Each structure stands twice: as structure tokens, then as C-alpha cells.
Amino acid sequence: MDYKTDKILLNQEVERISGAFIAEDSIIIPDVKPDVLSIIDASANLYVYKKEISNNKLKIDGGIHLNTIYTADDEKNSTRAIHNTLDFSRAIEPKEKNLDNAYFSCLLNVRNIESKIVNGRKISVKASIEYEIIIYSNREIEYISQIDDSDVQKIGKAIDISTLKNHGETVCSAKERMSLEDNLADILSYNISVRNKEQKVSYNKILSKAECVIDLIYMNEENQIRSYQEIIPMMGFIDMPGVSNEELSVINYEARNISIRPDSESNNNVSVDIDFNVDCNLYETRAINVIEDLYSPEEEITLYQEEVNLFQNRNRLESSCEICEKINVSDAKDSKIYITQISRNNISQKISGESISFEGSINVDFLFESNITNRLEQRTQSIEFAHNVKADDINSNTELHTDFEIYNIECVSVQNGEYELKVGLNLFINKNSKIKTNLINNVKIDKIEQNKRQNSLIIYFVKEGDTLWKIAKRFKTTIEEIIEVNGIENENKLEVGEQLFIPRHVSKCTC
Numbered sequence: 001m002d003y004k005t006d007k008i009l010l011n012q013e014v015e016r017i018s019g020a021f022i023a024e025d026s027i028i029i030p031d032v033k034p035d036v037l038s039i040i041d042a043s044a045n046l047y048v049y050k051k052e053i054s055n056n057k058l059k060i061d062g063g064i065h066l067n068t069i070y071t072a073d074d075e076k077n078s079t080r081a082i083h084n085t086l087d088f089s090r091a092i093e094p095k096e097k098n099l100d101n102a103y104f105s106c107l108l109n110v111r112n113i114e115s116k117i118v119n120g121r122k123i124s125v126k127a128s129i130e131y132e133i134i135i136y137s138n139r140e141i142e143y144i145s146q147i148d149d150s151d152v153q154k155i156g157k158a159i160d161i162s163t164l165k166n167h168g169e170t171v172c173s174a175k176e177r178m179s180l181e182d183n184l185a186d187i188l189s190y191n192i193s194v195r196n197k198e199q200k201v202s203y204n205k206i207l208s209k210a211e212c213v214i215d216l217i218y219m220n221e222e223n224q225i226r227s228y229q230e231i232i233p234m235m236g237f238i239d240m241p242g243v244s245n246e247e248l249s250v251i252n253y254e255a256r257n258i259s260i261r262p263d264s265e266s267n268n269n270v271s272v273d274i275d276f277n278v279d280c281n282l283y284e285t286r287a288i289n290v291i292e293d294l295y296s297p298e299e300e301i302t303l304y305q306e307e308v309n310l311f312q313n314r315n316r317l318e319s320s321c322e323i324c325e326k327i328n329v330s331d332a333k334d335s336k337i338y339i340t341q342i343s344r345n346n347i348s349q350k351i352s353g354e355s356i357s358f359e360g361s362i363n364v365d366f367l368f369e370s371n372i373t374n375r376l377e378q379r380t381q382s383i384e385f386a387h388n389v390k391a392d393d394i395n396s397n398t399e400l401h402t403d404f405e406i407y408n409i410e411c412v413s414v415q416n417g418e419y420e421l422k423v424g425l426n427l428f429i430n431k432n433s434k435i436k437t438n439l440i441n442n443v444k445i446d447k448i449e450q451n452k453r454q455n456s457l458i459i460y461f462v463k464e465g466d467t468l469w470k471i472a473k474r475f476k477t478t479i480e481e482i483i484e485v486n487g488i489e490n491e492n493k494l495e496v497g498e499q500l501f502i503p504r505h506v507s508k509c510t511c
Contacts, residue, residue, distance in 0.1 A: 001152065001299075001445055006145040008288060009138060011164035011281075012309050013399065015096045017133040020111065023064060023088035027123040033080055034072035035120030040079070041069045041367060041378040042113040043341040044086075044127060045192045047255035051106060053099050058092045058135070060106055064127055065258050066113070067189035067340070069367070071375060073120055079219060079376045081188045086127060094135055101139050105252065107132045109343060134401070138164060141306070143439035145289045152301075153478055154294035155469055158287055162314035162432060165247065165284040171256070172234040174212035174274040180228055182220040183267040188367075189340045190260050191215045192274065194234075194253045195407050199280075201245050206238045208251055208278050214260070216270065217338050217367065225369065225376070227338055232272065238280045248283045248314060250430055252403075283314050291440055293469070297476045304442040313393050314432035320407070323362060323423045325383040330417030333369040337411040337419060341365040344404055345382065351398060356389045358402075362423055366411065381421060389429065397435065403428040457485075462498040475504045 029036060048062035064086040072078045096102075112128040147154055191214075198209040212232040219225055243249070256275045263269035295301055329337065347360030362383045370377045408424035460471065468479045468491050481503045483491055 001443065002148040003144050003443075004146040004148070005142050006288060007140055007142050008161070009140050009164050010308060012137050014102065014135040014137050015094050017092060017094055017135070018131065019092075020128055020130045021088070021090055022126055023086050023129055024124070024126040025086050026118065027066075027068065027082060027084050027125055029082060029121045029123070033082060034074045034078070036070045036117055036123060037073040037077060038071045039068065039115045039117065039123070040071060040376050041067075041189070041340060041365065042115045042125070043067045043189050043191065043365060044110045044113060045190070045255070045258055046108050046110060046129075047258050048106065048108065049256050051104070053102060053104070056093065056097055056099055058094060058104055058133060060090045060092070060131075061088070062108070063087045064110065064129075066125065066127070068115060068123065068125075069188050069376065069378075077375065078223065079188070079225075081186055083187065086125060088129065090131075092133065096135060099135070102135055102137045104133050104135045111343075141308070141439065141441065143441050144291060144443070147291065147294065149296075151298050152294055152296045153472065154291055156289060156291040158289050159310070159312070160285055160287050161310045161312055162248070162283050162285050163311070164281060166240050166243070166282040168206070168238040168240055168280050168282070170208065170236040170238045170278050172208065172210070172236040172253070172276045172278050174232040174234050174272060174276070176230060176232045176272045177263060178214070178216070178228065178230045178270040178272060180218065180226070180268045180270065182226065184218055184262055184270065185221045185223065186219045187260070187262065187270065188217045188219060188225070190217070191341055192255065192258065193406060194276065195405060197251065197253070199249055199251055201243050202237075204239065204241050204243060206240050206243060206249055206251075206280060206282075208236050208238060208280070210234050210253060212274060212276070214272060215339070217340060225336075225338060225367075230272070234276065236278055238278065240280070240282055243282060248316060249280055250283070250316070251278060251280045253278055285314070290437055292438070293473070295473045295476070297478065300446040302444040303440055304444070305438040305440050307436060307438050310435050310437060311432040312435060314430070317389060317391060317429040317431065319387070319389040319427045319429070321385065321387040321425050321427070323383050323385040323425060325381065325421045326414070327381050327419050327421055328417055329368055329379070329419060331370045331372045332417060333371040333374075335413040336368065338367040339364060339409055339411060340367055340378075342406050342409060342423065347404070349400055349402060351394050351396070351400075354390060354392065354394065356391050356394070356400065356429065358387045358389070358427065360385065362425070364409070364421060364423070383421065383423060385425075387427070389427065391429075391431065393433065394431065395433070398431055398433050401430040456504045458502050458504050460500045460502045462494045462496055462500060464496055466494055468494070471500070471502065475502050477503050
């Protein structure tokens with residue numbers, strides 16, 4: 001038997017793992033800082049500097065840049081802050097044991113930070129870190145795509161699939177000297193986000209562009225709290241041989257190094273140095289020929305098949321929504337609110353008809369100066385939201401992977417301690433449809449001995465579930481011969497109990 005083979009790279013989701021772990025340590029107050037009287041707020045920026053698969057375990061090494069704002073134990077009960085790095089290392093054992101040619105993505109989120117005063121010079125910190133891990137396998141398989149043998153009967157189909165074409169990485173850096181409006185006494189907190197991601201194809205490369213947004217809260221030399229935002233453009237090239245504009249590229253940004261500190265040369269400057277690992281998967285749509293079944297009237301053929309998951313209609317949807325909530329902060333002095341951190345909380349997604357529905361909440365941590373205590377106070381506001389995104393070609397077999405991006409946040413004073421909190425949310429939805437099919441990777445052929453051949457004509461009555469293909473294969477004949485002998489006009493329409501004359505060629509088969 002003469003046949004041709006083809007190869008495809010199977011990029012499949014193998015397993016999803018979610019959970020949480022605790023990162024904890026003690027913080028020693030530097031000698032230049034006063035003692036701690038009480039803790040006002042703790043916020044964090046996550047980074048991951050190493051991910052690997054080793055000994056069938058997923059290993060994640062990273063850290064938390066922790067901002068701790070506290071009331072000082074001094075005459076004025078002044079507001080101060082300390083900044084520390086809380087390192088963590090986590091090994092996670094998945095259920096899947098075959099991790100050859102596998103890789104994983106990891107979404108981390110700081111759910112909660114507990115800070116307790118041990119004594120005036122020491123703070124104990126526990127951070128609860130949630131994780132959602134998706135393990136993918138990259139495995140190239142060879143399968144039989146075409147058989148050039150006129151004696152072999154076969155059925156098959158051509159299907160369009162989306163498959164991984166290439167993978168690449170680069171590093172984008174956000175480096176800037178932020179110039180504040182007044183002299184800096186202390187950095188209280190900062191929040192880092194990546195927004196406005198863009199990508200373009202350029203000469204076998206993908207140009208990746210984005211903005212690193214730094215929201216800084218600081219205290220000036222007059223002990224006044226101020227906020228400042230810096231937008232830093234980033235750009236990097238990812239090598240992608242053969243890339244075209246028609247192909248889908250999925251790009252993720254992950255902080256690898258964070259350094260935000262007062263500039264030693266100027267009292268009103270802050271130095272920023274942040275590195276992001278930029279990871280890109282490139283997908284192409286291609287047509288493949290799948291042989292679903294085959295047999296030969298002249299030979300005994302044994303098929304060796306593998307069931308695989310293939311993906312179709314892989315594309316990317318984008319949607320935006322604005323979440324509004326009225327909050328009451330009646331004791332806010334000078335009507336000023338300072339937002340320190342925004343986090344997602346229990347966002348679920350499900351397919352409903354021709355749309356994708358999202359439900360969950362956004363937690364907003366903010367600071368304000370109280371006109372009751374005359375101190376800086378902290379609160380957390382949870383904002384519920386629901387959002388629907390229209391989508392074509394979705395069903396129960398559609399896989400969804402959604403990235404969320406906060407693109408804007410405002411807190412506007414309305415009247416008498418009432419504020420309107422607005423959060424702008426971008427949703428980037430990567431979707432694809434999963435289909436299962438069998439690919440033939442080998443065949444075994446045995447010749448039928450001449451003394452076992454005979455011609456005959458038998459009568460067969462159609463049973464439930466019968467097709468001409470099944471009947472022809474069972475009796476080692478062809479669909480064409482059954483149609484000709486019985487004068488069948490519509491080969492796709494058989495009636496249960498219908499009588500058929502079957503030209504039978506090989507006595508070895510039983511009915």
C-alpha cells in the first residue's frame with residue numbers, strides 16, 4: 001500500500017490547577033525610620049523570575065514588592081512607609097505525569113495580606129497568593145493523510161484546524177526618571193499595570209508595544225499626601241520566522257524585575273526600572289486531510305489510530321465595560337481619595353446561547369485622610385459587576401481563556417462624603433472550538449490467500465444504524481457495487497428492514 005504522511009504540532013491544554021499558598025516573613029524597620037505604632041495599609045506588586053518543569057513538578061520562583069504604610073510612634077504620629085521584597089518558591093505536583101514537551105502559564109493574584117506588629121521595630125507579614133495554572137503540551141505527531149491505492153476503500157474529510165506554528169520570547173523594559181511636582185519625603189505605595197498592548201508584524205518578527213503605568217502615592221516634605229501617574233512606553237521584537245498578518249499571536253506580559261526608589265541625585269525624582277518577560281504563541285489555520293476509516297476487499301487491514309484533540313476557529317475577542325459604584329466616605333478630609341490597589345475577585349465565565357457572560361467583583365483598596373482621627377485611613381470597596389459579550393461559533397466544546405485589564409479608574413466626589421467610583425475594564429477573550437478525532441498513524445496489511453476467495457450474492461436486511469459504508473466494509477465489497485446491484489438512487493437513505501443484495505467476495509467474513 002502506498003501512502004503519504006503529514007505532521008501536525010498538537011498544542012493542547014492538559015490540565016488546569018488552581019489553589020493558594022502563603023508567603024510569609026518578618027520585616028525589620030530600618031534605622032532611619034521611626035517605630036511602628038499601627039499599620040494603615042499593605043499593598044503588593046507580584047513578579048515571577050523563574051518558571052520551570054522539573055521532576056514532574058511545576059516550580060514557580062518569584063516575589064512580592066510589599067508596600068507597608070504605618071503610623072509612626074512619634075510625637076506627631078506621622079505617616080511612614082517601608083518597602084520590602086517577600087520572596088516565595090512553590091512546587092506544585094499536577095495529576096498529569098507525562099510532562100515531556102509541556103509548558104505552563106501561571107496567573108498569580110495577591111488575595112490578602114496580614115500584617116501584625118511584633119514590636120516597634122518588627123512586623124510579621126503573611127500574604128495569601130492565589131494561582132491558576134494551565135498546563136499545555138506541545139507534541140508533534142505523524143499521521144497518514146493520503147493513500148494511493150485504487151483497491152483500498154476509504155472515507156475521510158478535509159478540516160481546517162488551528163495549530164501552534166511558533167513560540168518566542170523577549171524582554172521589554174520600562175526605565176524612567178519620574179519628576180514629581182514637589183520634593184519627596186517618602187514613597188507610600190505604588191501600583192504597576194500594563195495597558196494598551198499592541199502587536200504588529202515586521203520582517204519575520206512581531207513588534208510588541210505596550211504601556212507600563214505607574215500609580216504612585218507619596219508624601220512631600222510638608223507631610224502632604226500626593227498622587228502621581230507615569231505612563232512609560234515599552235517596545236520589543238520577538239523573532240517569528242514566517243509570520244504573516246493573517247495569523248493569530250497571543251502575547252502575555254509578566255513582570256520579572258521591579259525597582260522603584262527615590263533618585264539619589266534629586267529630591268523630586270523617582271527612578272523606575274522594571275523588566276517584563278514577553279511571551280508569544282503564534283497560531284496558524286491550515287487544512288488537513290483526515291482518513292476516518294478504510295478497508296480493502298483484497299487484503300486484511302489493521303488500523304492503528306490515536307484519538308487527539310484538534311482546535312478550530314481560534315480567534316480573539318475584545319470587549320470593554322465600565323463599572324460604577326457610589327460609596328460613602330463621610331469622614332474623608334479635603335474630599336481626596338487615594339487608590340492603592342485594584343484586584344479581581346471570583347470572576348466566573350460561562351457560555352449562554354451566543355454570548356459569554358461574566359460575573360464577579362472588583363476590590364478597590366483606597367486611602368484617605370480622616371477628619372475625625374486626623375490620620376491616614378484605609379478601606380476596601382467591593383464592586384459587583386456582570387457583563388455579556390456576543391460571540392459567534394461558540395458551544396459546549398468552546399474553550400475560553402480571558403485576560404482582564406484595568407484601563408481606567410476614577411473616584412469623584414459628588415456631595416457630602418459621597419463618591420462615585422468608576423472602573424474601566426478591558427476583556428481579552430481567546431476562544432477556540434475543540435473537536436476529537438482519530439488519526440491513523442500506522443497500518444498492518446495481510447494478503448488474503450487465493451484459496452479463501454469466492455464470489456457469492458447474499459441477502460441482507462438493513463438494521464438500525466447501518467450505512468452503506470458499514471455494510472460494504474463488513475462484507476468486503478464496495479459501495480458502488482451495492483448501489484449498482486440494488487439500483488439505489490440515494491445512498492444516504494436506507495430504511496430499516498430494507499432488503500439488499502450484497503455481492504460478497506471473501507468467504508472469510510461473517511455476517
